[in-house]
Amino acid sequence: MDKLLKSLPWWVKWIGIPVIALIVFGTLIASLVSIVIGLLFKLVVFVVLVGALVFVVKRVTSGGSGKKRDW
Template identity: 85%
Template sequence: MEKLLKSLPWWVKWIGIPVIALVVFGGLVASLISFVVGLLFKVLVFVILVGALVFIVKRVTSGGSGSKRDR
């Protein structure tokens, strides 16, 4: 295999083979990328919602009576 690749022109190794790989596996690559991006988005939304919930609960439970005493 190595002898075969050495005998090919540079443009076949660096352009032709990657283009063929993208055509053959392009759908798989696109679905994997969309899955990872969707998962990261859901994790980010989850972290934001949990942080907002913790902030609201802390503010309601201690912030209401504590802020009046500080004044």
């Protein structure tokens, strides 16, 4: 295999083979990328919602200890 690749021109190794791989596996790669981006987005939303919940709970519970509440 190594001999075969060494005998090919540079543009076949660096342009032709990756283009063929993208054509054959393009939809698979796009699906995997969209799944990863979707999971990252859901993770960020989860972290923001948990942080907001913790903030609200701390704000409400700290107001009941004799301090004046703003809301």
